[in-house]
Amino acid sequence: MEQAKLLTAYRSMRTIRNFEERMHIEFATGAVPGFVHLYVGQEACAVGVCSQLEDKDTLLGTHRGHGHALAKGANARKLLFEIFGRADGLCGGKAGSCHVHDSSVRYMGANSGVGSGAAIACGVALAAKNRGDGAVAVPLIGEGAANQGVVLEAMNLAAVWNLPVVFVFENNGYAEATGSEWAIAGGDLCGRAAAFDMPGLAIDAYDFFAVSAAAGELIARAREESRPAVLELRQKRFYGHFEGDAQTYRGDGEVDLLRRERDCLTHFSDRVVAEGWLAREDLDAIDTEVEALISGIYEEVKAAALPDESQLFANVYASAY
Ligand SMILES: Cc1ncc(C[n+]2csc(CCOP(=O)(O)OP(=O)(O)O)c2C)c(N)n1
Known part of the structure; x- marks a missing residue:
């Protein structure tokens, strides 16, 4: 992979990590309105997939969608303002964390009825097929949502x-x-692809490079042959289901082990430095830049204006596509 792409991928994963780690701290103070579901630990999933998408392609996210939006190119400041319900947010402060949408980067939303992105993706893909522009649609779907009939x-x-x-x-x-071992019949999700005559791959998804390679293969096939495929990405989240979750269902030391041995950022950094693809200083410079960006926007958001009451019904039925 070219250096520029490696730098973009690292910046994207680092931005998601810092955005979400700070969200965890702010949530505990009561500063964040509504519910948030953090993406920490899963950064290589969305960033690996998006490393193979073009601007014309559409990503559909979930309630755990901050990382999805950022990976597709949403502006971090506008995303944060949206989560805090501010007028300058991506959706004018009316969507909040669970319904963020950014048509400017073809991020077609955190669709909180879990699994619904799969159906919407079919509509997006049908439109692309009719246009004949080679665009693909990629819905991200949790393994719990995978059992919804709509999927x-x-x-x-x-x-x-x-x-x-x-x-x-x-x-x-x-x-x-x-x-997931209690809820997925047959033990895996990629195996379901065969029933629909699609290719399916399962990937250990703390490895950005493995995710990117598998996504690249399946996305290229979808683009060239207009055929669907399945990619299962296996990587546990580092935080609870939502902020405030006591996580009594986790094993002792599970999260410590994940952070020590399955951190996608550590894996990425070690690999690119060992291979000589990037220098440690390149990564350090991005860390510094992202840290400044994230602390700046978190300072700014608290004083930012709320939406005006006159905007209550504006854009409720907007058609973005
Ligand atoms: C149709 C529907 N049923 C139930 C819910 C409540 N709900 C919200 S998140 C969630 C769990 C989703 O788990 P998974 O799909 O594995 O995603 P994860 O939270 O692990 O990212 C449920 C049941 C919902 N939002 N939509």
């Missing part, structure tokens, strides 16, 4: 209509407090 219906539709959709299942170990 299986969407997979079937994508197969019979030959739609360019890559269904990406983020298997982060838990759906709320339910361990």
Whole structure:
């Protein structure tokens, strides 16, 4: 991978990490309105997938969507303002964390009815197929959401209509407090692809390079042949389901072990330095730059204006695509 792409990927993962770690701290003070679901630990999933997407492609996120939006190119300041319900947020402060949407980067939303992104992706992909511009649609779907009927219906539709959709299942170990080993018949999600005559790959997703390579293969096939595929990404989240979750369902020391041995940022840094692809100083410079960006926007957001009451009904039924 070219140096510029490596730097972009690292900056993106570092931005998500710092954005979310600071969110964890701020939430505990009561400063953050509503619920938030943090993406810490899973950065290589969205960033690895997005490393293979083009501007014309659409990503569909979930309630755990801050990292999804940032990976697709959403502006971190505007995303933060949105989560804090401020007028200058991506959706005018009316969507909040769980319904963020940014059509300017073709991020078609954190769709909180879990699994719904799979169906919306079929519509996006059908439109792309009709336009003939080679764009693909990629819904990110939690492993809990994978058991929603709508996801299986969407997979079937994508197969019979030959739609360019890559269904990406983020298997982060838990759906709320339910361990994935209790809830996934057959033990894996990528195996379901065969029933719909699609290729399916499962990847150990703390490794950015493995995610990017697998996503690249499946996205290229979807783009060139207008056919769907399945990618299962396995990497546990580092925080609870939502902020405030007591996580009594976790094993002792589980998170410490994850942070020590399965941190995608550490893995990425060690690999690029060992291979001589980037220098440690390049990464340090990004760390400094991102730290300044994140602390600056968190300082700014607290004094930022709320939406005006006159805007209450504006854009409620906007059509962005
Ligand atoms: C259709 C629907 N059913 C239930 C919920 C409540 N709910 C919100 S998040 C969640 C768990 C989702 O788990 P998973 O899909 O694995 O995603 P993760 O939170 O692990 O990222 C549930 C059941 C919902 N939002 N939508």
